[in-house]
Amino acid sequence: MSTPILSPLSFYKCLSDDTRLKALMLIYLEKELCVCDLITALELSQPKVSRHLADLRKCHILLDERRGKWVYYSVNPKLPEWAMKVLELTAHNTEAYLNDNITNLNMAKQSECCP
Amino acid sequence: MSTPILSPLSFYKCLSDDTRLKALMLIYLEKELCVCDLITALELSQPKVSRHLADLRKCHILLDERRGKWVYYSVNPKLPEWAMKVLELTAHNTEAYLNDNITNLNMAKQSECCP
C-alpha cells in the first residue's frame, strides 16, 4: 500500500548520466525494451548497460521482468506523477539527443536479438 | 538571437547535487535570491554555495546580477520551455525536501542580510 519513496535528488541523480538518461528515454518511448535492444541502441558493452539499468531499478524508476531468456525493462507505473511528467517532457524534447540511438534501435528490432 | 543550448544531460547533471537542486528550487520559488539568503537557507559555507551557483550559471540555468554589494540569482527566462516546466513540477512536488530550507529562508528574510 505504500507508494515507493523517490526523493527528487535520487531521481535526478539517475538522470544525470548519459547512459542512464538515454536508456530511460528509450524505454519510456518504447514502453519496454530488453537489455539486448539497449546494448545495440546505445552501442555499449553489456555490463555497462546492465549496471546502469540496475541503478534505475534500485531507485524504483524501472521495473524488470524476466520472460524466458530475456529481461525486459519498463517504467514503473507507480512513479510519482510529477516524475512521470518530467520523463514525458524530456522524452519529447530531446529528439536530437536521442536521434542516433533511435536509429540503432530500429535496426535492432529488425534483427534476431529477442522476440 | 540564438537560444542558449542546454543539453538534457547537462541540465540534469546540474539537478543531481543536493546543494544545487535546493538552491535552484528556492530561487525558482522566490523569483530571485542573493547569495547570503542561500547561505542561511541551506546552512552551508559561502564558498560552497558560490561554487554551486557558478555551476548553475555556467550552464545558463541561472542568471546573476550585481546590485551594490549583493549578487542576485534568478532563473534564466530563456530556458527551454520543457526545462522550465521541469523546474515547476519539481518545485511544487518537493515540499518535504525543501521544508527546513524554506523555514530558514523566511527567518533570513527577517534579518539584516540584504535589502
Add this chain to the structure above:
DNA sequence: GATTGACATTCGAAAAAACATATATATGAT
C-alpha cells in the same frame, strides 16, 4: 546434466566531483 545464451554482479583502477581552506576582487563606507 552439460552447454549455451542472456543478463547480473564483483573488483580494482581511473576519472570526476565535491570539499575545506586560503586568497582575490568588487563595492560601499569611513
Add this chain to the structure above:
DNA sequence: ATCATATATATGTTTTTTCGAATGTCAATC
C-alpha cells in the same frame, strides 16, 4: 586611500562515480 563586507576563484585533498574485465547466475536446449 583604507577598511569592512559580500562574493568569487584557486588549490590541494578526499570522496564518489564510472569503467573494463572477469566471473556468476538463471533459463532453455541439446
